[in-house]
Amino acid sequence: xxxxxxxxxxxxxxxxxxxxxxxxxxxxxxxxxxxxxxxxxxxxxxxxxxxxxxxxxxxxxxxxxxxxxxxxxxxxxxxxxxxxxxxxxxxxxxxxxxxxxxxxxxxxxxxxxxxxxxxxxxxxxxxxxxxxxxxxxxxxxxxxxxxxxxxxxxxxxxxxxxxxxxxxxxxxxxxxxxxxxxxxxxxxxxxxxxxxxxxxxxxxxxxxxxxxxxxx
Amino acid sequence: xxxxxxxxxxxxxxxxxxxxxxxxxxxxxxxxxxxxxxxxxxxxxxxxxxxxxxxxxxxxxxxxxxxxxxxxxxxxxxxxxxxxxxxxxxxxxxxxxxxxxxxxxxxxxxxxxxxxxxxxxxxxxxxxxxxxxxxxxxxxxxxxxxxxxxxxxxxxxxxxxxxxxxxxxxxxxxxxxxxxxxxxxxxxxxxxxxxxxxxxxxxxxxxxxxxxxxxxxxxxxxxxxxxxxxxxxxxxxxxxxxxxxxxxxxxx
Numbered sequence: 001x002x003x004x005x006x007x008x009x010x011x012x013x014x015x016x017x018x019x020x021x022x023x024x025x026x027x028x029x030x031x032x033x034x035x036x037x038x039x040x041x042x043x044x045x046x047x048x049x050x051x052x053x054x055x056x057x058x059x060x061x062x063x064x065x066x067x068x069x070x071x072x073x074x075x076x077x078x079x080x081x082x083x084x085x086x087x088x089x090x091x092x093x094x095x096x097x098x099x100x101x102x103x104x105x106x107x108x109x110x111x112x113x114x115x116x117x118x119x120x121x122x123x124x125x126x127x128x129x130x131x132x133x134x135x136x137x138x139x140x141x142x143x144x145x146x147x148x149x150x151x152x153x154x155x156x157x158x159x160x161x162x163x164x165x166x167x168x169x170x171x172x173x174x175x176x177x178x179x180x181x182x183x184x185x186x187x188x189x190x191x192x193x194x195x196x197x198x199x200x201x202x203x204x205x206x207x208x209x210x211x212x213x214x215x216x
Numbered sequence: 217x218x219x220x221x222x223x224x225x226x227x228x229x230x231x232x233x234x235x236x237x238x239x240x241x242x243x244x245x246x247x248x249x250x251x252x253x254x255x256x257x258x259x260x261x262x263x264x265x266x267x268x269x270x271x272x273x274x275x276x277x278x279x280x281x282x283x284x285x286x287x288x289x290x291x292x293x294x295x296x297x298x299x300x301x302x303x304x305x306x307x308x309x310x311x312x313x314x315x316x317x318x319x320x321x322x323x324x325x326x327x328x329x330x331x332x333x334x335x336x337x338x339x340x341x342x343x344x345x346x347x348x349x350x351x352x353x354x355x356x357x358x359x360x361x362x363x364x365x366x367x368x369x370x371x372x373x374x375x376x377x378x379x380x381x382x383x384x385x386x387x388x389x390x391x392x393x394x395x396x397x398x399x400x401x402x403x404x405x406x407x408x409x410x411x412x413x414x415x416x417x418x419x420x421x422x423x424x425x426x427x428x429x430x431x432x433x434x435x436x437x438x439x440x441x442x443x444x445x446x447x448x449x450x451x452x453x454x455x456x457x458x459x460x461x462x463x464x465x466x467x468x
Contacts, residue, residue, distance in 0.1 A: 116314035119267055123308040124328035124380065125300055134331070138318045215317045216362040 006177060006186055013173030014193055017159045020090055020169060024155060027095035032102025039103055040110070050103070057100035062093065063161050069093040070165045090162045098155060105147045109140040142212040149205040156198050170194075217279065218243050218384045218415050219264065219306075224273035226256075226263055233259045234270075235439040241384065244413040248426035248447070251436035252462060257419045260436070261388050264417070265308050266299065277302050278383065304333065307377030311389040313369045315361040321348065321372050322357040325379045333380065340379070347375040351405055367398030371405055384415040391422060403429075423466060427451045435459045 038050035057065065070089035073079040113136050121131040160171035174190035219241040226234040233256045241247050249257045262268040264275065266282075270291045275283040282302045286292040293299060315324050326344040329335050348354050351371040361369050370390055377385055387406065391399040403425050409416065410429045420426055426433055427447045434444040435454070443456045454460050 114312075114314075116310060116312050117316065120308075120310065120314035120316070122267065123265055123303070123306075124376070125303050125332040126328065127300075127332075130331065134327070135316055142318070215360045 006189065009173055009177060010170055010186065010189060010193060013168055013170035014197075016087075016162075016167065017169040017171075017197075019087075020094060020159045020162060020167075021155060023091050024094040024098055024159075025152065027091065028098035028102055031095060031099035032106055035099050035103035036106040036110070039107055054100045054103060057097050058104075062097050062158060063164050065097055066090060066093040066161060066164055086165060086167050089165060090167050094155070094158070094162075098151065101151055102148065105144050105151065106140065108147075109144040110136060112143055113139055142215075145205065145209045145212065149202065149209075152201055152205060153198050156201055157194060160194075217241070218245075218277065219417070220274070220276040221260075221264060222274040222276075223285075224260070224263060224275070225271045226259060226268065227271060233439050234263065237273075237436075237439070237441060239434065239441070241415060241417055243383075243415055245432065246410045246414075246416045246418070246430045247432045247434060248430040249417065249419045249434045249436060250421070250423065250426060250462075251442075255436045256439040257436045258388055261308075261386050261417065261419050265306060265386055266293075266303065267308075269293070277305050304380060305383045307380055307382035307385045309370070309373050309377050309385065309387045309390050311392050313361070313366070313373045313393070315369055315372055315376070317361050319360075320357065321353065321359050321361070321364070324361070324372055325376045328376070329379050329381075344375070344379055347378055348372075350408075351375045352401075365398060366394045367401045370394065370402045374402075374405055374409075378409075384417065385409070387416065387418040387420070389419050389421065391420070423451060423463070435462065437462065 035050055035054065038046050039054065041047045041050075066089065069092050070086065073081055073085075117135055117139070118131060121135045126134065159169055162169045163172035163175060166172060170190055170193060174186040177186040178184060217240050219239075221240070222238045224234050224237045225232075237256070237260060239247070239260075249260065251257045259268060263270050270283060272285040272289060272291050273283070274281060274285065280302060281294075282299060283291055283293045294302065316327075319327060322341070322344055325347060326337075326340045329340040329343075330337050345354070345357070348357055351374060353368060353371055353375070356364060356368065356372075361372065364372065374385075374390075390406065391402050394402065399422065403422065406416070406418065407425075407429050418426070418430070430447045432444060433447045433450040435442045435450055435456070435458075437458055443450055443454060443459045449455075450459065451463065454463065
């Protein structure tokens, strides 16, 4: 087996892994906030709906969710979607799954802000949205960086689940090569890729944490 | 009258906290509210500042009714927009300071005047500098609250409240969270404000301070005003047995 060809094939797969990773974050980080708002809403039906949604998304395997999102439109609604739906299905399932976890992390962050902050904002006449975006959200972000780091690191590894619908991310590629060449080397190399990727992610998140350490 | 509260009733889960309380505060007047914990003094202040809703009664600022008892006997409040205007007439200083930790001292002071009152930025910043100077914190403008002592934080909180140019300032036990050696610096600036005829309502446990700074002292217990009047009389020669008892316990 040619090592440089293995490397370039895994790199191609890694490109797709990176795409899923980045876009999932882009979608799920704000989506999580919306789910969190719904989960904390005073309007009970919305709150219950979000609670149910979070419970399902956290209570069933992500792999199953990917399968449902990919095959569901055909089997449930007889919709014929083009092959490009594969990557959409991956992004949809990852984004909503991570949004559910992030929503609960955000909620814990919001609820940990002392009541006095709301009262001070109210006494100063800030509107509800000013209070949230100027006073609560920045402090919430600082508090949730460590648990969000956990999620982001898990996401790096979870991208490998996209193999279940044959999306050609790095792990799928590694498995294919491993099967074709009857060797575990590609899997091992893929493992090293994930590890290095995560080391970079952890470093980046630590930088963010440090950047927010100027106040308590 | 800057503030008038008439027949205020408030209970938490069937427990009467304020039982038909009426107070009024004139322009330039300094009123101290004293009393044992659980007497309802903080609740009264929180009702006056709309952090708690009253069950019934009337709250008037500058002759404007902000809350009143409706025909069904429950409290009605002004709509949000109009209530916001009323809220701009008072400032509140908390026991726990409640500064915004992610803002510098200066931003804590100027953010609400700029973004809530929509006043010109440059003007507000100049005023903020003058206020911090007055509080003896001119060199702390760029510091974050966590870098300050409790006494300094509370003085920033006072500057923050003053930056809104309120008609009346409320203090909810402003020195209760401070080390004894830091209470002096906070009491000093409140005294300075009293000398400038700032209208103030101060819930406090500092009897000597209340006596020195107030025009009127209100002693509350069990959700009612037991006694009120001249500080020398209420604190020096109280008429009510309950007041005497409280002050005796206090001196031990």
